[in-house]
Amino acid sequence: MRAQFVLQEIWIGLRRNLTMTISLVITVAIAMALFGTGLLLRSQVDSSKSYWYDKIEVSIFLCAKTSSNNSCQKQDVTPQDRDALGEMLKKMPQVANVQYETQQQAYARFKERFSGSPGFVESTRQDDIPPSFRVKLKNPEEYKTVSQAVLGHKGVDTVINEQEILKKFFRILNGLQVAALLIALIQVVAAVLLVGNTVRLSAFNRRRETGIMRLVGASNTYIQMPFILEGAIAGLIGGLFASVLLVFSKMFLVDRLAGDVQLVSRLGWSTVIAVIVVSICFGVLLCAIASFLTLRRYLKI
């Protein structure tokens, strides 16, 4: 196989239907960028999930005078009930760690958290914030057993599972991931059809050459190779554009988002590079295979 000859043929082919090639490159770039974004979101979800699940706590708020829960009867929790609850929690096999937070501690934390809005702090009194048990679970998925055991207990106002709050957030991220992959899939279909059309045009444009090649006994690989490489090169260029888009989305979307919502960004450059490599390989293979399959229809061997 003479490389120079094949390269020359590819160049002629790509140049002859330039508009088609450009649209193919754009489609592949968008498809691969979305595909890569989907993968990035996925690894983001995974890494922040494991980060947060380590820190997740179940908060058991105890009765205070201000509690709206009827079972509290507008009374503070008795020390006996509080200690009994504490003992019970410590004995539960699902529980890793229990911490009691008094009203003073809770109020101090509240003041610190909302130090930016002094009016809010001033209108809140120490009594408004109930004391609570902060319970860390061995396995965050088991919070239901704990909350059910605790809810009926005397002196318990409400149980708040932080996981529920995070779940909503993860649901949004998951939705974005599915949407990106879905649009990527549609783009992939468009890319495959475009490859098919490009190769068909290319085969038609070069029917003279391929006819002669067949007659003088060029091997099938030799005849097909320029077409397949043509598709692969368009896929490669599209993939390179996609990787630029992915780098931009890492710098301006993920990193900035991480700064804004204090999302722990475990999304390092190594992940981005891995995703880029996967996307480019996928793009090149997709185009090469699509060309090969179309060739079997439009190029008589």
Added chain:
Amino acid sequence: MIHFDNVTKVYPSQNRPALQHVNVAIEKGEFLFLVGPSGSGKSTFLRLVLKEERPSQGHVHVAGKDLSRLSNWKVPHLRRRIGCVFQDFRLLPNKNVFENVAFALEVIGKPRRFIGKVVPEVIDLVGLEGKAHRMPDELSGGEQQRVAIARAFVNRPMILLADEPTGNIDPATSIGIMKVLDRINRTGTTVVMATHDAAIVDAFRKRVVELEDGRVVRDQSRGVYGQAY
């Protein structure tokens, strides 16, 4: 070299066979005219030799090989040993004479040095000395056909198939083309030429196989185009 053994070819969309029970044996180094009216099966005969079509019945042997037993991936190797020339030349308009001839060697992966040595020789052989860098549209019909013959012969095939090579060329120029084919035949290459051109067949006095409605109606050594009435 080429043996047709009771070959019948029916194209799927037609009920009349293109060839019927054809038995022809062509030996190495022969020069054979394949004559007959349009649609008599001459082109089908040539396509069967190239394994562009497969016979509906019977066997075609080329260079001692039964083509029906030749696997598809070996077909290119068969075609490397057969040169082809057509009525419409089939040159690449964007390549010059040298490049057109070299193309046949490039696509079968011959090294550049070999191409640089062999191509000028063949261009000289077909009588196009000094015209290697002309483009096809700067050449006359006869010269274009010489380029096509050079391309067909540059890989030194055992067999040269010519499908009406003089069909687009005036009689005076045709004689020049025939001389080139004769020269190639003298190197030991088997030449099969399908033609309508009575004058040429009559002048050359080679073996003539006449087809009519897909049947061989005449097979005559040193024959003429029409039957002597």
